[in-house]
Amino acid sequence: MAALMCICFTGCGETPGASQTQIVLGTVVTVQVYGRQSQEALDGAVEAAMDRARELEQIFSVNIDSSEINYVNQNAAKAPVPVSDDFYTVLERSLYFARLTEGAFDPTLGKLIRLWGIGTDDARVPEPEEIAPLTGRRDYEHVLLDGQAHTVFFENDGFSLDFGAIAKGYAADEMKELLQEDYHITSALLNLGGNIITIGNRPDGKPWTLGIADPSSPQPEENPAVTLQVTNLTFVTSGDYQRYYEAPDGTRYHHILDGSTGYPADSGLSSVTIITQCSMDADALSTASFVLGQEKAQKLLQSINGVEAVFIDTQDQITATDGIRDQLQ
Numbered sequence: 501m502a503a504l505m506c507i508c509f510t511g512c513g514e515t516p517g518a519s520q521t522q523i524v525l526g527t528v529v530t531v532q533v534y535g536r537q538s539q540e541a542l543d544g545a546v547e548a549a550m551d552r553a554r555e556l557e558q559i560f561s562v563n564i565d566s567s568e569i570n571y572v573n574q575n576a577a578k579a580p581v582p583v584s585d586d587f588y589t590v591l592e593r594s595l596y597f598a599r600l601t602e603g604a605f606d607p608t609l610g611k612l613i614r615l616w617g618i619g620t621d622d623a624r625v626p627e628p629e630e631i632a633p634l635t636g637r638r639d640y641e642h643v644l645l646d647g648q649a650h651t652v653f654f655e656n657d658g659f660s661l662d663f664g665a666i667a668k669g670y671a672a673d674e675m676k677e678l679l680q681e682d683y684h685i686t687s688a689l690l691n692l693g694g695n696i697i698t699i700g701n702r703p704d705g706k707p708w709t710l711g712i713a714d715p716s717s718p719q720p721e722e723n724p725a726v727t728l729q730v731t732n733l734t735f736v737t738s739g740d741y742q743r744y745y746e747a748p749d750g751t752r753y754h755h756i757l758d759g760s761t762g763y764p765a766d767s768g769l770s771s772v773t774i775i776t777q778c779s780m781d782a783d784a785l786s787t788a789s790f791v792l793g794q795e796k797a798q799k800l801l802q803s804i805n806g807v808e809a810v811f812i813d814t815q816d817q818i819t820a821t822d823g824i825r826d827q828l829q
């Protein structure tokens with residue numbers, strides 16, 4: 501499902517490297533680092549980045565019973581719950597993006613996401629009566645953060661948090677920072693199930709070449725619709741082909757839900773790729789843009805500095821923002 505999206509012409513015959521692939525945060529995570537450090541040091545850097553991803557998984561995964569997010573979801577409507585720095589940072593930014601996108605990105609859709617179960621063994625098409633009470637709620641306005649006490653409080657118990665649309669981005673930023681600051685890595689490529697973040701250039705000094713999956717291909721991630729060259733940037737795609745449930749009648753229901761309808765977003769897009777510096781922001785914005793649709797998303801993205809996007813619609817039309825259009829191949 502989460503095949504590698506990057507086309508890495510590393511050309512690293514002489515530069516030593518280290519890499520590892522593991523399932524973390526419910527996805528395939530690959531860390532590749534390069535540098536003139538010893539092999540031991542490079543291996544240690546990769547190991548530390550993976551450890552950080554696993555640490556974040558224990559905080560953000562709703563599929564781990566003992567995770568922090570599950571504890572918060574079970575208790576925050578009763579009384580304010582103290583949370584970790586990681587949790588606080590991601591929740592605060594999530595609420596910012598929920599307001600900015602008027603709920604197109606909404607971290608309080610946990611109950612709706614669980615009801616559909618897309619990507620799990622329990623996936624099904626819920627009855628309209630089950631969906632109705634979980635739509636149009638704007639519960640992100642009812643999450644109270646206390647910056648002094650470092651706590652979270654839910655003003656009602658009708659919702660739960662889900663960071664599926666932002667946690668991988670945060671993890672990518674954190675792994676990058678750790679590799680740069682603690683291990684002095686100047687060339688790396690991290691891929692968290694299609695959320696890609698790069699450090700510097702390829703080991704041969706040239707930019708990384710990354711591909712955007714072709715949603716209409718039977719194997720989208722192996723068949724790029726376009727490629728582009730990036731240095732020191734992140735590259736995050738939300739797409740209808742990434743995770744979906746095929747109902748017995750053959751209808752496909754994908755995993756990006758529109759909180760205003762309660763159904764998978766139907767905005768005419770097959771994928772949105774955001775290219776920018778901060779992977780957490782790119783992750784939230786790719787999901788929001790997918791829900792908003794191209795026109796509204798383009799308007800929103802124009803108001804944010806240093807953010808570029810590539811849209812692929814359901815008719816296979818590719819559109820890009822001004823700052824990146826000429827770089828697509």
Ligand code: AMP
Pocket residue numbers: 603604605606607609613619662663664665666737738739742743755756757758759783786787791
């Ligand atoms: P992404 O692949 O980053 O677009 O995130 C999709 C995942 O985020 C889903 O699998 C859900 O866990 C969750 N999700 C679905 N719809 C939304 C939404 N509108 N806002 C925030 N999170 C969502």
Ligand code: MG
Pocket residue numbers: 664665666738782783784785786787
């Ligand atoms: Mg996202």
